[in-house]
Amino acid sequence: MDMDTPERNQISATLTKFEDSPVFNYINSLSPIKPVKSVPISQTFNSLSFSSPPSVFTSPHVSCLKESRFLRRHIPLGTSKPKVSSEDASKVHTTSEETLTDSTRHNSSELQENTDKGISVEDASIEHIKFSVEPQQTLKYSSCGSPGYDPPLCGDEGNTLLELPDEAAADETDSSEGHLQKMCQMEPKSEDPECYWDSLVPDGPDMLIFNSPGEAEAFKGLMHKPLDSSIRLSDVMSVLPISTIHNGRKMYFVDSVASGSEHEIGDHCFEPTTTAMDTDQTQDNLADVVLVTSNSNENANDQLVSVTHRAIRRRCLDFEMANVQRKNSEDNSNAGSSTSNEKQLHPAKLNGNFQRGILQGIGLHLNALAALKEYKGIQIENLSSGTLQISTSIEHQHLSLVPVSSERELDSSDNGLQPAEDCSQPSVYMAGEDFNKNSSPRKKKRKVETPGETEGCKRCNCKKSKCLKLYCECFAAGVYCIEPCSCQDCFNKPIHEDTVLQTRKQIESRNPLAFAPKVIRSSDSVPEIGDDPNKTPASARHKRGCNCKKSSCLKKYCECYQGGVGCSISCRCEGCKNAFGRKDGSAPVGIETDSEEIEATEKGVAERASHKTEIQNTEDHPDSATVSTPLRFSRPLLPLPFSSKGKAPISFVTTISGSALFSSQKLGKPNSLWSQSKHFQTAPDEEMADILLGDTSPITCIKTSSPNGKRISSPSCDLGSSPSRRGGRKLILQSIPSFPSLTPHP
DNA sequence: GAGTTTGAAACT
């Protein structure tokens, strides 16, 4: 996919300029932040979003420039503050995870895969740091995401990252969380990323740059020191860059950390790393880096490499290892690989597994989402509303997630797609099960959890459609049928991937939005519950409207009702009594005066109301577990928490969808199986467009989700980019996730 | 669990 976005290019260009500029060093420090700031959205970020913005900035392609920046930075920094201890490394990994995740998100998908798969570190001694992205991210997000914080600040990942080092220097003892919070707080203080950098740079650069071997050693010593996560991060950041230089591969870590724009750096670095599989490549990468970083000194680079190389490298390795370990822990098979050289690991695992995962297919997008959730953790779920932040965060996580996918690939043998329908969170996880199976313990946990949760999930019962038509909920949701399904002659299985894809293409050719969510829901929708429970948010409507004749739109036969949305003008229903909103605009049931209606709906009203509240809560309150579940994405129709299946009402979170897309991209271009994003963007459904446009209510989700147009533009978030437009973004996001386009195979 | 109802999806 095209990760590159115009924004990126701009950023890269700016970066290059900076490099050239006399203020070169200064710029270097600033540059990372700048990209972030450049993104207007960053400010808009609510508590949660920060990670995404950076990712946006960091485009894989851009990475080259960024790398150069980093190198320069590091070089000038010369002073090394070896703070990170081995223990710290682990901690760092947590903090680093965030950075990594961000950096990885974009291009790093491969890297992540590698890491996830358990890329072996060159240094056998390398400590394995677990990538527990979730916790850290959650911390960051939570802290930043907290309402109290200025969204903008939080939004700037780069800033946060930068800040971290400073604080770390200030308080090593402080807990990582504390640092995060502090950072969040601090960010608000200094709006200018540059300022942060300035403050940070000194520490970071010092830390990072090890001009002399002695410094490197010193660094090692630091490594041993117990540092706070925050500190560690900073250290790591600094370290990583160096290591990357040496290894070539590790560059990305540094970049991501150092530069606010994780993506750019990350991309670059990652590519090398992934490609780095071969030593030659790595060297080339290194050379490139050197060139980029500082025209002046390859030697300097070499020195840095040689000096810092050891310590730094370990850090980098640690990160990778951490990922690897995770995988390994889960999958013993990988253990060997972990020890093996990176080269070996990358190529084989990445290519084989990754592709494989992609191939697996349809379910991938779902799985990816699930994985994202897992990584991002609860936050995402909480975010449910689908604010950009979340989405972005998800994307960022995506990188991390990618590994998950890879994991899945590793394990994968099975898989199937789980019914997207299940939209309920559990279902989401289930979707991720494939990934999860192989994935880290967390994933497993969730998976384990999901089953019970997912039970509510739908399982198709197709008998004649072979699960290759939209009649099949699983198929419609873009997921493979799984055991729970009672379908007969099912072709919606990984084994028949080709058939599934072809069929999907066919259907998509007929109706590009066939796999798009049927219900478009905007988080901004008017507060149904609080303000007027009876009203359904105008923003949330069924894509095409229902055509109910006998159900009065009071039963799940009605897709509008099923989706927890009111009927709209587009509906051709008769005798509409939709509790969520009538076609004619009359007040929902509660308002209804008609005794009959009341009677009929009476039963469901209470539930509906509760459902609505739930829905709103989910949307409005990210915290709600139900909020953003992959399932939702997958499933066009949002299952309301209705009695029958107990499906949670589906509120599509743009973020999710975006994430899904993103994940799919990362997972593999290959995976284009679901190249929905293109479809949506290129051929948005008229109805959808209308709906979106129609939404008067501002889409909070979108806003939040896409703090910055840039972000959106970010490669990972191509979808998101469009989102900048109110209507467009929501649609895009939602649509994307829900229906992975089969077309993919580009 | 079987049978009925319902409306979307698919087909003509």
Added chain:
DNA sequence: CAGTTTCAAACTC
């Protein structure tokens, strides 16, 4: 585009 058929979920008993 409209009408009909097919289909599987939703619902009822």
